[in-house]
Amino acid sequence: MILSLDSVSKSFGALKVADGVTFAVEKGEALGIIGPNGAGKSTLFNLITGNLLSSGGRITFEGRDVTRLPAMERVRMGVGRSFQIPQPFEGLTVFENLLTAATFGRGGREADMVEDCARILDETELLRKANAVAGSLSLLDRKRLELARAMATGPELLLLDEIAGGLTEAECTALVATIRGIHAQGTTIIWIEHVLHALTSVVERLLVLDFGRVIGIGAPDEIMASKEVREIYLGLEV
Amino acid sequence: MTTHTAYRLTTRTKAGTITGLVALALIALGFALPAFVSRSTIQDLFFILTMLALAQLWNLLAGYGGLVSVGQQAFVGIGAYAMFAAVILLGWNPVVAILAGGVAALLLAIPTAFFAFRLQGAYFAIGTWVIAEVTRLLVAQWKALGGGTGTSLPREATGNIMGVDLVRALFGVREAAARDILAYWLALVLAVAITGGIYWLLRNRLGLALAALRDNIDAAQSVGVDAVRLKWAVFMLAAAATGLVGGLVFMQTARISPGAAFAVTDWTAYVIFIVVIGGIGTIEGPIVGVIVFFLLRSALADYGSWYLLTLGLIAIAVMLFAPKGLWGLVSARTGLHLFPVRRRLSGPKIQGGT
Incomplete structure (x- = not known):
């Protein structure tokens, strides 16, 4: 077990955005998270990465209680993330974005990270644009950069937040192939996504979130067949 | 096991190497200059170098650390007063007392950061200004250093500055001129050390962290x-160096008052002007900016408040039409970087790098 959440809660005033969330992720697993807009999916990610601190409950990563640890320490422990809206370091080049992530996410000298950054850039099809300024990239390349930069931190657990959203079918297929490759190398993945076929082609389990609560967790076909999920998530009258 | 590294990181460029050589030649020339030019030229150069040093430091704070401080006069002022205190109360030699200025500014920076870092953006700017004003009011209560009206360095101290005798013997000049030359040399050392130090920092791995912080703090974390920690480090460093510059500036004038030492126009507004018109977030920007500022100042010296009005209008025009400053225009047009900090990846499959 690489990550476990035990009754994790977060409130903004009276609004509960995470309400007693409990689940665990096995090492090497790929878990998908679905739920309607505003269900608290990105908030849940922020709680896991430490960008937000929870109001209650316990988060354990690799057997260590990380509930109160700030984001920068969790990433050094191996929690890497991509942002839903790409947040590149716009003034830096694509390569420098990765170099920053690698030197600070893992701790080390720039020169020692070059080979690895180049390899990740190759895997994410960004190598050609390594020296382009990140602010000049297209949406697809920004999404790739989010993934590549997260990979550069050397994550044991990779959190992907709607990385396929807004892409064309072909672009999506290419990105999914890259993610599947990363998963195949043993990286644990938690992936929030609205593009269901992309998600289900990678993940082994699905978690459904609604109003900050876990509605269901299990094999994708079981989850998608459940009456409650269909009502809440797909908005179907059954 | 043999590892074949196909990919390489380079920051060195031809322009950078040429800049380095030209800079070395200019520094050497700068040290020799007092032999050839008039005392007023030396005073002008002293002004340019100290403003350059302050501009590079403000640029480090705002252009890289995202810390838009409007309170740097606090550190100039406290540095200057600490220098005076060390001379007048402790009997230190003025040149050594400049170091006390740096230490005092560093000490003031700790509580300043503690309070101001709770504030963001415009609130941070105003907060630093408020702290500077409070410091000025407190220092004005310091009776031993002349209170609100200020004081001068005593004759015996200014007549006995370390190195002045050497300068007099070297150039055959009067004591006052020798003091200016010494101050100018120290300004040259400070400006070069600060510019060079910041450049070194940016090429170091901390440079990447600073750029990341500037672009997106959430993603950086x-x-x-x-x-x-990075913000603290940058703020402390800039404050200490600003204090050294403050000590030096007031060693040269040999006269101090709270109004002059804590002047928001002189030590922050002009400095921001220099960085903004030159180009924020680059080493070249403050250098270009300080030259433009000096020329404007000389040209408009006789026009009173029109001088400030013109500076303001120029700053607005630059912000609207060239937000990256004059150097930004040049480097966008030519791709030129005199102080390259880009880490370029070269190797197979990369555009423009084999």
Whole structure:
């Protein structure tokens, strides 16, 4: 077990955005998270990465209680993330974005990270644009950069937040192939996504979130067949 | 096991190497200059170098650390007063007393950061200004250093500055001129050390962290950058160096008052003007900016408040039409970087790098 959440809660005033969330992720697993807009999916990610601190409950990563640890320490422990809206370091080049992530996410000298950054850039099809300024990239390349930069931190657990959203079918297929490759190398993945076929082609389990609560967790076909999920998530009258 | 590394990181460029050589020649020339030019030229150059040093430091804070301080006069002022205190109360030699200015500014920076870092953006700017004003009011209560009206360095101290005798013997000049030359040399050392130090910092791995922090603080923390510690470090460093500059400036004038030492126009507004018109977030920007500022100042010296009005209008025009400053225009047009900090990846499959 690489990550476990035990009754994790977060409130903004009276609004509960995470309400007693409990689940665990096995090492090497790929878990998908679905739920309607505003269900608290990105908030849940922020709680896991430490960008937000929870109001209650316990988060354990690799057997260590990380509930109160700030984001920068969790990433050094191996929690890497991509942002839903790409947040590149716009003034830096694509390569420098990765170099920053690698030197600070893992701790080390720039020169020692070059080979690895180049390899990740190759895997994410960004190598050609390594020296382009990140602010000049297209949406697809920004999404790739989010993934590549997260990979550069050397994550044991990779959190992907709607990385396929807004892409064309072909672009999506290419990105999914890259993610599947990363998963195949043993990286644990938690992936929030609205593009269901992309998600289900990678993940082994699905978690459904609604109003900050876990509605269901299990094999994708079981989850998608459940009456409650269909009502809440797909908005179907059954 | 043999490892074949196909990919390489380079920061060195031809322009950078040429800049380095030209800079060395200019520094050497700068040290020799007092032999050839008039005392008023030396005073002008002293002004340019000290403003350049302050501009590079403000640029480090705002252009890289995202810390838009409007309170740097606090550190100039406290540095100057600490220098005076060390001379008048402790009997230190003025040149050594400049170091006390740096230490005092560093000490003031600790509580300043503690309070101001709770504020963001415009609130941070105003907060630093408020702290500077409070410091000025407190220092004005310091009776031993002349209170609100200020004081001068005693004759015996100014007549006995370390190195002045050497300068007199070297150039055959009067004591006052020798003091100016010495101050000018110290300004040259400070400006070069500060510019060079910041450039070194930017090429170091901390340079990446600073750029990341400037572009996106959330993302920076999410890749492991310790944003809080970095901001503290940058703020402390800039404050200490600003204090040294303050000590030096008032060693040269040999006269101090709270109004002059804590002047927001002289030590922050002009400095921001220099960085903004030159180009924020680059080493070249403050250098270009300080030259433009000096020329404007000379040209408009006789026009009273029109001088400030013109500076303001120029700053607005530059912000609207060339937000990256004059150097930004040049480097966008030519791709030129005199102080390259880009880490270029070269190797197979990369555009423009084999």
